[in-house]
Amino acid sequence: MLNDLIEIFLLGGLQSGMYSLLALGFTLIYGISGVVNLAHGSFYMLGAYMFVTLGAIGFLGAGTMLNAVFVLVLAAIVVGIIASMIYRVTIHPVLGDEVAIMVATVCIALIMQQFVIIFYGVTFPRVAWPEDSILMNTANILGVTIEYSYIAAFVVSLALFGTLMLIITKTKMGKAMRAVSQDVEAAMLMGINTERLYMLTMGLSAMLATFAGILITSSTTKSAGAWMWLQPLALSFAIVILGGLGSIKGSLIGGFILGYAEQTVKTTVPEGGAIVGVVPLIVMVLVLLLRPKGLFGKRVELEE
Amino acid sequence: MVRSYFRRAYSSFTAHVFDIPPRFMAFLFFLLLLTVPAMQLGSYVLRLLIMANIFAIFAVSWDLLVGRTGQISLGHALFFGIGGYTSGLLFQFFALPIWVTIPAAVAIGALAGFLIGFPCLRVKGPYLALITMAFPLILSNLVKWSPLEPIFGGELGFRSLPPFFPFLPFTQAIMAEYYLILLLLFVSSIVIYKIANSKTGIVFVSILDDEVASKACGINVTRYKIFAFTISSFFASLAGCLQAHILKLANPPMFSLDISFLPVILTFLGGIGTIYGPIVGSYIYVILDRYIMSILLPKAFESVGWTLPREFDFAKLLIFTLIVLVLIIKWPRGLARFATDELQNLEEARDLDERGPRIWKRYKKTKH
Amino acid sequence: MNEDLEFGRDTRKLNTEVKGGSAMQVLEVENITKSFGGLKAVDNVSFHIDEGELVGIIGPNGAGKTTLFNLLSCFLSPDSGTIKFKGENIIGMAPHKVVNLGIARTFQVVRPFRHLPVIANVMVALKSPRGAKKIEWLKTMERKAADLLEDVGLSELMLEPAENVGHGDLKRLEIAKALATEPDVLLLDEPFGGLNPLEVDFLTKSILRMHLDEPRRSIIIVEHKLYALMKLVKEVKVLHRGKKIAEGTPEEIANNKKVVEVYMGGPIKHA
Numbered sequence: 021m022l023n024d025l026i027e028i029f030l031l032g033g034l035q036s037g038m039y040s041l042l043a044l045g046f047t048l049i050y051g052i053s054g055v056v057n058l059a060h061g062s063f064y065m066l067g068a069y070m071f072v073t074l075g076a077i078g079f080l081g082a083g084t085m086l087n088a089v090f091v092l093v094l095a096a097i098v099v100g101i102i103a104s105m106i107y108r109v110t111i112h113p114v115l116g117d118e119v120a121i122m123v124a125t126v127c128i129a130l131i132m133q134q135f136v137i138i139f140y141g142v143t144f145p146r147v148a149w150p151e152d153s154i155l156m157n158t159a160n161i162l163g164v165t166i167e168y169s170y171i172a173a174f175v176v177s178l179a180l181f182g183t184l185m186l187i188i189t190k191t192k193m194g195k196a197m198r199a200v201s202q203d204v205e206a207a208m209l210m211g212i213n214t215e216r217l218y219m220l221t222m223g224l225s226a227m228l229a230t231f232a233g234i235l236i237t238s239s240t241t242k243s244a245g246a247w248m249w250l251q252p253l254a255l256s257f258a259i260v261i262l263g264g265l266g267s268i269k270g271s272l273i274g275g276f277i278l279g280y281a282e283q284t285v286k287t288t289v290p291e292g293g294a295i296v297g298v299v300p301l302i303v304m305v306l307v308l309l310l311r312p313k314g315l316f317g318k319r320v321e322l323e324e
Numbered sequence: 325m326v327r328s329y330f331r332r333a334y335s336s337f338t339a340h341v342f343d344i345p346p347r348f349m350a351f352l353f354f355l356l357l358l359t360v361p362a363m364q365l366g367s368y369v370l371r372l373l374i375m376a377n378i379f380a381i382f383a384v385s386w387d388l389l390v391g392r393t394g395q396i397s398l399g400h401a402l403f404f405g406i407g408g409y410t411s412g413l414l415f416q417f418f419a420l421p422i423w424v425t426i427p428a429a430v431a432i433g434a435l436a437g438f439l440i441g442f443p444c445l446r447v448k449g450p451y452l453a454l455i456t457m458a459f460p461l462i463l464s465n466l467v468k469w470s471p472l473e474p475i476f477g478g479e480l481g482f483r484s485l486p487p488f489f490p491f492l493p494f495t496q497a498i499m500a501e502y503y504l505i506l507l508l509l510f511v512s513s514i515v516i517y518k519i520a521n522s523k524t525g526i527v528f529v530s531i532l533d534d535e536v537a538s539k540a541c542g543i544n545v546t547r548y549k550i551f552a553f554t555i556s557s558f559f560a561s562l563a564g565c566l567q568a569h570i571l572k573l574a575n576p577p578m579f580s581l582d583i584s585f586l587p588v589i590l591t592f593l594g595g596i597g598t599i600y601g602p603i604v605g606s607y608i609y610v611i612l613d614r615y616i617m618s619i620l621l622p623k624a625f626e627s628v629g630w631t632l633p634r635e636f637d638f639a640k641l642l643i644f645t646l647i648v649l650v651l652i653i654k655w656p657r658g659l660a661r662f663a664t665d666e667l668q669n670l671e672e673a674r675d676l677d678e679r680g681p682r683i684w685k686r687y688k689k690t691k692h
Numbered sequence: 693m694n695e696d697l698e699f700g701r702d703t704r705k706l707n708t709e710v711k712g713g714s715a716m717q718v719l720e721v722e723n724i725t726k727s728f729g730g731l732k733a734v735d736n737v738s739f740h741i742d743e744g745e746l747v748g749i750i751g752p753n754g755a756g757k758t759t760l761f762n763l764l765s766c767f768l769s770p771d772s773g774t775i776k777f778k779g780e781n782i783i784g785m786a787p788h789k790v791v792n793l794g795i796a797r798t799f800q801v802v803r804p805f806r807h808l809p810v811i812a813n814v815m816v817a818l819k820s821p822r823g824a825k826k827i828e829w830l831k832t833m834e835r836k837a838a839d840l841l842e843d844v845g846l847s848e849l850m851l852e853p854a855e856n857v858g859h860g861d862l863k864r865l866e867i868a869k870a871l872a873t874e875p876d877v878l879l880l881d882e883p884f885g886g887l888n889p890l891e892v893d894f895l896t897k898s899i900l901r902m903h904l905d906e907p908r909r910s911i912i913i914v915e916h917k918l919y920a921l922m923k924l925v926k927e928v929k930v931l932h933r934g935k936k937i938a939e940g941t942p943e944e945i946a947n948n949k950k951v952v953e954v955y956m957g958g959p960i961k962h963a
Binding site for chain 2: 113120122123130131134135250291294297304305308309312
């Protein structure tokens, strides 16, 4: 019993940090440009594949930790650039039409899935840190066996979360983002180039998804697959809806709620591993029934 | 001289063709579909058209809910799957005949729509889209869950469901199924079209346009939304149980995201909010994806002596999705509506005297 | 100018004649308060509206006029106070139920159903329970909608999609939609906003006409264009920063020092 509690507390907490990072990109792009990006999971997947591909090319000495970190950052940048180009070509023209945006992003997700299948085949390439690095060892904390990579992923996730908060609150770009999220037209009148800002945001959001993809995959399943975008997508929209669309604080708290909920089911329910994917969705539905705009969503009572 | 003759001949031809009112066009379309089995195209093509008709019912039901009422549902697979699974359950445990399972499945599907409608009413816009997306995912995981396998059949689902016409030989059975499903498509699309263009349909559109204003008009928005949900889920589950009986299979992929996105993509292909657009969309999808790219293209390659790479199987979906994406960006109003707009432009631009023999005149609606 | 004033006075006289002495209160508002965050949009306002009364509510921008309307039509519920319609408390009721009881409103910013033709816009309101009940015997919904549009002068645009219709016409469409349910109390939120003088004139006349046609219906008009309003109504209530600061006949209000102060930003210094 106590063991279970410790396990839930530790593993759930670590997992929650990564989930928050995953949802952060989703909430960011919605909060700023109003795009419900159903291709968010695809950037997660693309990130993992990019990590594999760039790692295979080998920079700074293949197989070393330095190389892996370099490739991690490089993959994020590449995916970010790809995402902002995709945004400009496909989503920007239909901006303002909610359904069209969703359909367009679904199409992007399917295209990427097929693309990956065609180029990589139906294989499951290994996404992991170098074998000899310290991250692959396991630690025993209070009787729970945890891999170091899991802890590292948690730390890096929180660090990235903090960095993004700093970007949004301190930099000029962050100011522009907040301005646009409050009132697009007024922001445009103040001379903010919304198109470029949206592209940047999309790139940033995809970068976060990439980091999440590589960190989560390398510390859990350690293999990529063409269908790996579905579960993170469901998870990230559950978190975001739970916290309130467009709320950064909400994505952090939503991530923790769902992370703990999942871990609780995993450790307590027999055969729980198979239905663990349902937990976030059920929690989301229950919360939405009580609070239709999520925990921290914007409330608009009577828009006039 | 010759050119002017041709031009006149062409304009006379267009006058003949484009004077056909949409209703008559739709009638011709159904007539054409009725004669398809006589063309001896083989049972595979008939199978395809059967699937196209089922998808069309499914997509039309989605269009009523989203295109007309504005309640974005990305989880229509829920009703599709419930339709299929109800049929499966009733057959598996009570061995009920098909003429009982289908009405029961449809009724349960409609009930599910009614019940899902209540929680979904509280949420709006993207929240609604995402919450509806969650329901089929939850159910698909539940039916797959191993402790529930004795009931739902696990990953395999229900197999060997009864066909519609067990007493007929194979080719005739397919033909009979084709006609049955065509009839069902005909009936359900007309019912949905009638609802969409009735006074209730006007209220639906008012909810799509401005919910607050329709409340200010004294409309009980809740009731109308639930009504839309119920009607839509009724036809979606009809499509689901038809598919289950045609493929003799009800399995977890019926709840998958692919099935949820299918009506969305088909409707966008044809034109959202038109009701007839999704039918066009599903025919284009089936013909393009399952006939041209699966049969004609490989055959053409073979005749030249090349073989398609194995990856082409996966590229089919890629190509189709790319087409849809381009369409959404270029013609967000959909192909069918684009076509009707063009027809209307032609009609208005043409001089009245050039219309030629007005044999279709009596079919024409009097314009205001 | 002079003629207009005459016209206005005449109707006021007529109005009192029709009503006679026995006025019944249809709407009683007692001490309602509504605040958004720290801002008190409506602060302890009380008034009552008699049957068949034509009342104007004026006030500078941000005086809480629109919030007051949102409270009366139950789109918002007040923090405290009571609103009674024909003796029945309507606070917390769903907006559509209030419409079906007989309080209809228009919006300051027009809210047409853009995908629908003009006549269908009115038919939406006729499809509501009260609207459907009020259709006369042997009359179709379309006929009734067409009649309503004729009353506000929109018959020519009947089949035009609402998205192609100009702003002035949409203002009148709003009124036709509100009239479709044959309300006992009609709330008009800035009906003259954004209209040119000709349109204002036309609208003034049609409001007067519908007032005369249905003498038992009370009409409340929120406006900050005083010129048009003062000619139209019999009684004026003035709101300022959420508080009711004056009420009385247009003449009284026009001579009320406090009101003039509020509108001009200070006492007028005579030269």
